[in-house]
Amino acid sequence: MTAIVVQDLRVSRGGTEVLKGISFSVDPGSVYALLGGNGAGKSTTLLTLLGFLTPDSGSASVLDNDVTQCVSRVRQQIAYLPEAATLYPHLNAYENLEYFLDLAGRKTTQLELDQALDEVGLQLESRSRHMEDYSKGMRQKVAISLAILRETPVLLLDEPTSGLDPVAIDEFNALVRNLAGLGKSILMVTHDVYGACQVANRIGLLRRGQLVGSFDAPAGERIETDRVHATFAERATA
């Protein structure tokens, strides 16, 4: 079963057509990076998949559930990381996770929380500190651990590496590849060509609401950054 299928999707916001008939799919256990500049329609795609926006035409489904017909079932399958997620600054990592998981109807033990935080590499001594003292990279780790604990098969990441330092980006990319290796299907939208090439099995170039290019990683290899960069510079930002 394909994790995400988007077919000729058209979406308008504020009277303007933002997505103009895009189609792509995300296979199980793979990472699809939707690459584009500002205003290309990347976040609109994610919000449509989450059921917050209604398509003008076309279709989108998550694990065979139409996003307009089965919103709650779709949302149960998805973990969504918005850009610059700060979570609750007055709570520590444990409290944040417990709160989100409680609301998702998922009961967890302290051991499970620690295992998930171990998995994302958040240092033990940081876990009991309020998140207002966290760096962005640390907050992203907690957000990813939430996705792990929710055990959703699909992850939607909105500009996940924006504002991270190079070390944190590398750590994050490794984490995403690891999650894909565990069978998670990941759709990330980004304008970071290098990051996308590091983690994605497939890259779609989005420009003004249209997919203008697509790159697949050869088996066991990564997508060539220079080729994507050149095309991105030529098409996506034209």
Add this chain to the structure above:
Amino acid sequence: MSSAVRIAREEWRQWLRSRLAVLSFAVFTILLLVTTVLTTLDVQEARHLRLHQQGQAEEAFYSQPDRHPHRMVHYGHYVFRTPPPLAMFEPGVDSVTGQSLFLEGHRQNSAMFADARAEPRAGGFGPLSPAKLYHLFLPLLIIALGHGVILREREARTLGPLLSQGVTGAHLYRGKLLALGALVGFLSLPALFSSIAATALGESLIASMMLYIANVLYLGIWAALALSVSIATRARGVALGILSAVWVLTVLVVPRVGVTSASATLPTEGKILTDMRMNDDLRKLGDGHNASDPAFAQLRTDLLAQYNVNRVEDLPVNFRGIVASKSETDLTATLNAYAEKRMKRELAQAGHLAAYGLVSPYLAVGGASRHLAGTDLETHHRFLREAETARYEFVQGLNKAHIEKLSYVDDMNRNNGEEGGRRARIDAANWQVLEEFRFTPDSANERISRATSKLTWLVLWFLVLVCFGLISARRLTP
């Protein structure tokens, strides 16, 4: 644990971990407690004092020695309005209308000893009562804590993850409303204390509870409004601006406009002009002290004919007493006509102002609060009427003694030396005509019925805001 309770609990945890929220909370809690305790003590003291003073005034009247009865008419008597038990929460008009009246013959005096006129202690703002604190200032705390309940989720980018993991806007709305509801419940504890204390002092339980509920409902309106604005806006500045503007409009501007509009639409003549007109009318009635006043010539003729005598000295009753009694009856009818006209106009003005309660929950809750506490204008008017009835009855009781217990001849010779004066006195036992005066509030049903329209408006405001908030919440997106 339901999602609403979980969300509410988290909201409280956030408030309790915010220094600003805790500080605001502490300040308002202390203010509420201090105001409630001080007002309760004040009102309790006033209750005891006025009851004591009432007893003393009656004792002083009864213990007067043998005297000429008309001297006792002018000796007069004080009546006091004892504050009802719920005045410890809502002193109402008590502080501006005065709470005691000096009763004497031929005059209807104004109520005296209004705290607002006598007390400079609050720099012109008057003492802060729990009701004033609830109606005027607590909405500000609710605005301060409530405006950010949804906006903070947006700012922290937690709204997206929450909604995307199946928490609906309606869930979020219920949780946040529950948190604000718990805040309102906490802030309303002193009001509950006042209601329970008032019930213990003899107030009707239903009236006490209605007063408590009216105030909870009012704060609930502000909570629902703050939540709706938090959903509908995307910036704290805008949300705070809107809520502050609503507060200024409904709490400060609309009441002021209402008062001005009531005065302009239903103007009153003014005390000086009314007094001049009334005195003109009173003069036409004749001077009750002067039995020879031409105004009483017909009365003299009728009496002489009735008793078939030629001189007032031969009448079996004291003609001077008859004149005083007749004069008091006519004069009271005129005074009452003016008083009723004035009270009718005051009620019309109050009604005009109350209509603004449709657009200002502040006015609605203030009106409902005063009605339920028994400290409203209607109750003050009843005090004036009951005091006037008491005045008329004791003056006429003394006039009756004047007519029956003192001969006309002795009365006319009252200034003829010591013996003349002594013979013109009647027994002090006659002072028992004065009945004990104890002012009590209207029945709970009567007060609730007066408050019903205002309570209905509060319920409507609350329901409309909750419906609006729920509809907005269903469309909530990150």
